[in-house]
Amino acid sequence: MFAFVQPAQAATGFYVENGRLYDANSNEFIMRGVSHPHTWFPNETDAFAGIKSHGANTVRVVLSSGDRWTRNDASDVANVVSECKANQLICVLEVHDTTGYGEESEAATLDQAVDYWESIQSAIEGEEEYILINIGNEPYGNDEATYSSWASDTSDAINRLRDAGFEHTLVVDAPNWGQDWSYTMRDNAETVYNSDPTGNTMLSIHMYGVFDTASAVSSYLNSFVDRGLPIMIGEFGHNHSDGDPAEDAIMSNAESLGVGYIGWSWSGNSGGVDYLDMVNDFNANSLTSWGERIFYGANGIDETAVEASVYDGVDPTPTDDPTDDPTDEPTDEPTDEPTDEPTDDPTTPPAGGCSAEYSLVNQWGSGFQAEITVTAGDSDISGWQVDWTFTNGESINSLWNANVTSSGSDITTTNKSYNGDVSAGQSTSFGFTASGTNETPSLSCSAS
Structure with missing residues (x-):
């Protein structure tokens, strides 16, 4: 077993140590949350309270750099962070424009994603206790000519952000539409992790049709855990156009291994994948079968989520005096x-x-x-x-x-x-x- 141990952090926010994520109070934090498509539904801000009401401790927020969809500016991102804090959620902010680069002609590069993060740095600086930065969603498709550069491009993006003064925990998605069927992320994980001079980077796998058996789920996650590398399930569903994910195995393995998971997604799916909505029409009181499963099923969010300890002082319990x-x-x-x-x-x-x-x-x-x-x-x-x-x-x-x-x-x-x-x-x-x-x-x- 390999262990990648970083020095004790003096950082004010989240940090990674021995392959685990810790909050600013040095308590281990295991994500249990869902994605919210904020960039396409910017007025659905009640979603944050709705997500919290079903027990989540994390929300992954879809943002746009403006390369593909309408740009979320610094003011809007500041609003998002405030919503997360008001509802005692940890906020994973992600740029979605990079999705499927190499196959999608309009997709942005990781360099363009970093440009965006630098442009809104003022809105998220000082919020390291509450947010993580997911540099770019599913940054490469299945074109080998482009995804073969995943490791070097991802390392470059990490170092650009560190050079710019970002102290947040960073999250990097796998290539192959996030599913890493080519094992590019698995086989280059050490290189990318070690490229971060602060050792404060999480690796993120998206589990859909590629992960349609319990053995596929288990072997992939264990390959990281056994090496002491920080892994999270950044997206998964109960069904998909490319196959039937083994969601029971995904959730049970995440629980047994202490790995965080974030399901896709709260509401607003279209294009034939509306079955991935967890609630109907953004109504927190109208759960779909997928919503019932992820929130209240075995190894689900309500059963396993623990709120981040950085919120312990927000709603203090009255003392005897x-x-x-x-x-x-x-x-x-x-x-x-x-x-x-x-x-x-x-x-x-x-x-x-x-x-x-x-x-x-x-x-x-x-x-x-x-x-x-x-x-x-x-x-x-x-x-x-x-x-x-x-x-x-x-x-x-x-x-x-x-x-x-x-x-x-x-x-x-x-x-x-x-x-x-x-x-x-x-x-x-x-x-x-x-x-x-x-x-x-x-x-x-x-x-x-």
Whole structure:
């Protein structure tokens, strides 16, 4: 058995060691998630909450570099990352334009994918605790004249990103439409992994018709695990145009080997592969048979997913001494504690209320992105409202995970149907992008 051990990481985010992926708290993280076709359905942002509601700890987000489909700019990518964080999902961002290079005339190269990552670097820098970068989806088809350069091209892409200052865990897909039937990735895995000076790269196999038997699945995954190389299943399905994948074996082997998996895909499939939708019409409450299988079947997501420990502090469990929990702020803001003044408002539930905290996520020349965290007091709430007034001429462009109304500079936000119920001491959050220069406003939170 070979072991590829990297020095202990000083990085602030995910890192690979001994063939395993660890989060920023040095806890092993095993991905259990699904892909979401964001670039083709940019308005379906409720998908993130839906994916989380079925137990996933990871979402793989389809982006476009603009070489083949409509480009997702830095602002949009920042929104995506905020959605992932708001729903306590780890975000694997991937460029889809590289799919099938060598066979697809419009497909982009890995070099072009790196150009894209560099162009949106400002949106993902500092988010290494929450996201991984999947450099390019299925970057080569079945043309040997092109896929034979997979190892050198992939190594070059890794080094370009490292030279540009990217510290994220990188994910590299296999050639042959991701399925590596030629064993190009398997046989060159050490070379590519060792080309990363930080040792922070995951190798990703896509399992469809090539992996139609339990033995094919087992032998491929074990060839990496036995060598101490970091492998993940970046895509798989229960059926496909090129054959019938052995999804039961894929999921059971992933569980027994401690390998992460990401199924394809949440919704929106077309071209005769709509059977790969996990929910009907992006409705989280309408699971298809594939959705039932991957979320609630044997070795499924709900049964095996463990949320990333980097989110442990987001929804803290109240301690025995409430003064130890600064999110409740009972001593700094006594007006948030209605039990202190029971005669002023006898209809207010005892020890209820909420607080809201504003944080700047990102900013650029003409605008910024912010996030607001709503925390219940020491009593459960069933709804919330956060109000504020912009004082610097700011105006909201887009907002997610809340309803919003505005009157001039006065902003009112209320909960969505899925995030109004907040247990005592727990939190939920929403985000927005805005035009103008950020100035932190004073927030008012009320609860029901």
